[in-house]
Amino acid sequence: MRSGAATLALAAAVAFALADSSIVVLALPELYGDFNTTIQGVSWVVTAYNLAVVVGAIAVLPLAGRVRPAVSALVGLLIFAVASIVCAAAGGLALLIAGRTVQGLGAALLLVSSLPLLVALTGPRPHAISVWVSAGTLGAAAGPAVGGILTQLFSWRAIFAVQAPVAALAVVAARERSAWLVPPAQPGRERPSVAAGVGLALAFAALVGALFLAVLLVVTVWDFGPAKGALVVSALPIAAVASRPLARLLSRPVEIAGGALLLAAGLVALAFLPASSAAYAVPALAISGVGLGLALVPLTAASIAERGDLERSASFSVGARHLGLVIGLVAVAPLLAGSLDRAGDDATTSATRVVLDARIPLQAKIPIALDLYRAFRKAQAGQIPDLAAPFNAHGAGDDPQVRQARDDLLAAVRAPLTRAFRSSFLLSAAFAVLAGLVAPAFRTRIE
């Protein structure tokens, strides 16, 4: 394999390993139904992976300096690939969470050891760091959209099934001669920036809002299809990439502080949506995306020491960002679960009001009401029922009154559920503001 292709394969594996933090988020409702579990139980599918990456990133530190990075990467890729297959075939939640934990450990090995390999494959250290940071940022930002599309086109198992071949391709990259010969790292005196680590952790805690909550809201609550949902959500990664030319004009402190504040502002805008509409969500996500692009790249780059042991730096950086995700998830999950419980009651009340007041004849109203009741009963596995179907089955296509009743009902259900995300978005915004507070610790300019 030529080194360009090898770099691409390795960068793809890095992107997937970092996307895995969020890639499964849109599959959670399906997993919830398939495994008949609780919200807290299914949230461990996400949390276990991120926690394992944190633990793994710290646990591999003793290996740095003793084992060649290519060997560590190879072992990490193999563990990651096998665990992905186990996850794809898991018949129960316990096995899936176990698979995710092992997958996280493999990802930690891969992520930590991939950085020196990229230096060997791409040349100068700054360029390799740039490839590593960009792959990670793109993977993290695009993860939910990719996972959502795979889940809706195939099933949640497809998310894991596609990762095994990507990891297998990267195995070939790790065996590339220039990468294979990279010696074990020598411990250096350079220490990673603690401020960058704290900022990175807080920024990733905030990203739980932009990555997980926004995607869940748009695709699950608003019931956007895969194409429209991906289009709305892709505002985030597109804006993150588009922000890079602006970043080059700013000093590092301004880039971090400005990015964090924009991320917070986008999250506040998501908290106060006045309608379940892409017209508001897209600009809010785009603002979050610009903030993400501005803040994350310099924080990640600053978390890697300019000289010295790359594996230790990568371990610190990966550990900080995934610790931030775990903190964000642990803080947001119970908050959202509580809000959604109350919002579910409000949505049911609103839906009942709409049906009772609907200006449609009784011959249509009663069967629609009964079908809606059955749909609610059937959907108790944590999924939002297909509330449009009863109206469509009873003339919404031809009868404007039935169609109006359907639209009123969907709006009445979505509004309280959308509002339920508010406190979680605001908490995420608070994390973003805190991340911006580390900005004064950086004085150098990004060239």
Add this chain to the structure above:
Amino acid sequence: MTGRSGLLALAALGLAAVILIAVELARGGASYGSVATEHPCAQRAAFQGGGLDATVQRIVLDGLDGAACRLGTTREQLVLSFSGTGPTHWSRKTIERAVRAGLLHAVDQAQARGDVGSLTAGLLRQVIERAPLQLLINGGAALGGLFG
């Protein structure tokens, strides 16, 4: 471009974010999704429309309003309690009494409005006083059937 233009671009983005939030709040973002709790006995606008179907719906909805008022709950919560998904503070007998009383009052109102004649109103009262509760709960269908 210079660092100054970068700062200007950043400030413009910040301003755009503030404008977006202001527009959202101006369009009801703060209250969006909140479900107003109506007073159980507050007078609602009558169900609009002419003909038999609208008359039946008016009687059923007014009856539910009356029953909910007697129980100190909302019409929606009362309907949800029928399906077992709403509050279940009341015994079946209490609900039955409230629904019958609410529907009887609704028939009185319908007669007063001229929606139904005295003969039909009398028949309806007989049905409401004697019919099983489930028939009253599915009042629309039952009454529609009686008229149809």
